[in-house]
Amino acid sequence: MKNIAEPAPTECSACGACFAVCPVHAVSWNSSGVFLRAQVDDTRCIGCGKCQSVCHRFSQPPAESIYSHRQVFAGASKNEQVLARSTSGGAAYELARTALRNGYFVIGSVYDAAEQRAKHVIAQNEEELQALCGSKYIPSDLSEIWTKISPEQKYLVVGTPCQIAGMRAAAKQRHTEEQFVFVDFFCHGNSSVLVWNEYLDYLKKQLGGTPETVQFRCKERGWHSFLLKASSGKAVYYGEGAHDPFYALFLSEASIDKDCFACRFRFDQIAADIRVGDFWGEKYQQNNKGVSVILAQTECGAQWLEKLQQEGSMQLQPCDFEELRRLKEGNDHGRKPIPPFYDEAMRRLQENGLESAAQYAADCQRKNRIRSRIGGILRRLKIRR
Numbered sequence: 001m002k003n004i005a006e007p008a009p010t011e012c013s014a015c016g017a018c019f020a021v022c023p024v025h026a027v028s029w030n031s032s033g034v035f036l037r038a039q040v041d042d043t044r045c046i047g048c049g050k051c052q053s054v055c056h057r058f059s060q061p062p063a064e065s066i067y068s069h070r071q072v073f074a075g076a077s078k079n080e081q082v083l084a085r086s087t088s089g090g091a092a093y094e095l096a097r098t099a100l101r102n103g104y105f106v107i108g109s110v111y112d113a114a115e116q117r118a119k120h121v122i123a124q125n126e127e128e129l130q131a132l133c134g135s136k137y138i139p140s141d142l143s144e145i146w147t148k149i150s151p152e153q154k155y156l157v158v159g160t161p162c163q164i165a166g167m168r169a170a171a172k173q174r175h176t177e178e179q180f181v182f183v184d185f186f187c188h189g190n191s192s193v194l195v196w197n198e199y200l201d202y203l204k205k206q207l208g209g210t211p212e213t214v215q216f217r218c219k220e221r222g223w224h225s226f227l228l229k230a231s232s233g234k235a236v237y238y239g240e241g242a243h244d245p246f247y248a249l250f251l252s253e254a255s256i257d258k259d260c261f262a263c264r265f266r267f268d269q270i271a272a273d274i275r276v277g278d279f280w281g282e283k284y285q286q287n288n289k290g291v292s293v294i295l296a297q298t299e300c301g302a303q304w305l306e307k308l309q310q311e312g313s314m315q316l317q318p319c320d321f322e323e324l325r326r327l328k329e330g331n332d333h334g335r336k337p338i339p340p341f342y343d344e345a346m347r348r349l350q351e352n353g354l355e356s357a358a359q360y361a362a363d364c365q366r367k368n369r370i371r372s373r374i375g376g377i378l379r380r381l382k383i384r385r
Contacts, residue, residue, distance in 0.1 A: 016142030017166025089292030189256030267334020
């Protein structure tokens, strides 16, 4: 039958677009493997091919070159509480708040402690918006959203680049594209669901119980620190950088789906109206509260940035796209090489468990950094001669 179960050049990235267009609800999630994947019930599937038509593995979802952008800004929320809760400068939150004030609802990811997973929900007011604040570095389930979208309502949607590409493709097929403003972010990659499931067991041991709250990027030690904070209500756990098994794998990119390394949405193509992210680099090295980069890709995106400026809720500074390009693109249009230790880390994860894989990845990453520093010193010495 013609569906997403057929062979394709890349693996499913769990964007959820197939859920939106399947007329017989034949698609479900398979979360039992290393990565979250969509699967098809052949007893229900009618072979219409609609799922393939919106899947980036079989088709080319609507997207533009990021080089055709409209505007670039650096920004930070003027609200200290918003800035403290946000991953970077609070751009996504302030855009969402502006959307609510303009009669839109907001679709974004929350961490559901009861279900111990991330999922997309609809926020209809600022109180509900609080739960959407901050990044969730695990796959977020978009499948339930499509049954809750009202044809009479407009929405601002925040998701990963592939989620937004899939959602725009699905909306286009359903002739509802004008109903949405799409916001994505500079993406690190699709993280392993197996890593998260094993990490939950690790957290339970550390906390002496199930985590009731998880903050994936806590700023208690500053914006430049990758600090995960989890609480059971009775105990609190802090996991930072390579010292934490989840972050050791995530930051070394050993827990990222292989297809993400060559993803066309990583830098050079974009299906969103607006893209946000951390404004890393020397310019804000001394800033410990957080700064966002905000890129308006479409005319719609530029109009929403104008609304944001009119709201006056953020300190916004226009930037040169070339500055952003140097920061985010790297040498290969945002694509990255797969770490040489990737396959062995994955093998250890599946055979020996989370902590073994994390320790191995952290050790390899540390050795790579030392080699890189030595190489840099040698290159500088040659130049001086």
